[in-house]
Amino acid sequence: MSRFEEDARLAVEAARWAPSPFGRRPWRFRIGDRRIGVRADAGRALDVADPQGREMLIGCGAALHTLALTLRHLGHAPRVRLLPDPDLPFLLADIDVPEGGGDPGEETERLYEQVEPRHGDRGVFRPDPVPAGLPATLREEAGREGVTLRAVTEPRDRDALGALAGAADHLEPYVPGRDPARSRGWGLPEVWGRPGTGLVVLLTTPEDSPAAWLGTGLALQRVLLRARAEGASAAFHTHVLELPELRELIRVRLCGGRFPQVLLRLGLLDPEQVPPRRPADALVQEDY
Known part of the structure; x- marks a missing residue:
């Protein structure tokens, strides 16, 4: 397995922590030749609560951002193309990952560190206000x-x-x-x-x-x-x-x-509880 393939699978693993309706993770990834395709997984859509797929695509967008952030954390410079093919409506994005890259920088690292700890809380917040800015x-x-x-x-x-x-x-x-x-x-x-x-x-x-x-x-x-x-x-x-x-x-x-x-x-926050996530292997599709 090449370094790119290893890093791509690490990015897929990180994308599991993105928010999604009912925690269903309605997305799939295809890892190709220095490219990752992001697709909506219509089989995990919510036909009653989300008949248009609005919340499904919001969740997919969150996963896409997490994927790209993780690739930058790993030293890559991903290039994201949204909705690249009108004939493939469930193909939401192609991420090209050229060779090379560089130092991700402190800000990328700081945000990446929040990926796994971040999750939806039950709303029992402390009375203290959020920071003013x-x-x-x-x-x-x-x-x-x-x-x-x-x-x-x-x-x-x-x-x-x-x-x-x-x-x-x-x-x-x-x-x-x-x-x-x-x-x-x-x-x-x-x-x-x-x-x-x-x-x-x-x-x-x-x-x-x-x-x-x-x-x-x-x-x-x-x-x-x-x-x-x-x-x-x-x-x-x-x-x-x-x-x-x-x-x-x-x-x-x-x-x-x-x-x-x-x-x-x-x-x-007060003490947190972390919800379950789909395993990374369930999110990778070998072919469309």
Whole structure:
């Protein structure tokens, strides 16, 4: 096995730690001649909760960012081409890895160190606020992928989102393995108003398309790793956006017409619990 093949498999291993709906890891990789193909694994899609595949592609984008970051950590200079073939809609990206590379740098190393420890928390944050400069930093990270990050600081807007999250808890049945933050009382406005709520964040895009969903995943993992590097963890509330009526209401009333793709809260951690991940061998496909 060549050094590239060894490093490619290490990158696939690291991609297991990217967030995805229900922790299903709906992606597959094909390792070729100094190239890695990233495909959506439609067999692991959620036909009821995610009929369009929006959350599936967001998860794939997060895995793609993790893969590229790990390759840079290993001394490579990956070149990512998104949606390279319109005739192959499930082929999301090709990553070319030319020979050579260089020192990954301190910033790459710092972010790579967050890949495995980062995971969705159950939302029981300490009452301490996140660092003052964190929202601006995360806004810049999301913007690199063409995604807007809005920190929801107005109490009325925050409480409205909390009420909608609580409504979604009642309108959709609880399914084990989905959003860790739901069914713990964190969707209720009286709880969201307490100090342990953390920072409420929306990721939005001007369009609602596969390219936008994939870009959201890239931005999401940038945001999560940067937040983790600053000591913050995330609690997801994606179930709110799975209900078309609630998502449309949030788009019109709270996002200025932009499409909400991710709703989460960021806060400082208490002791963590790490969820299971699919083994790396299950994510590598020998041929398409």
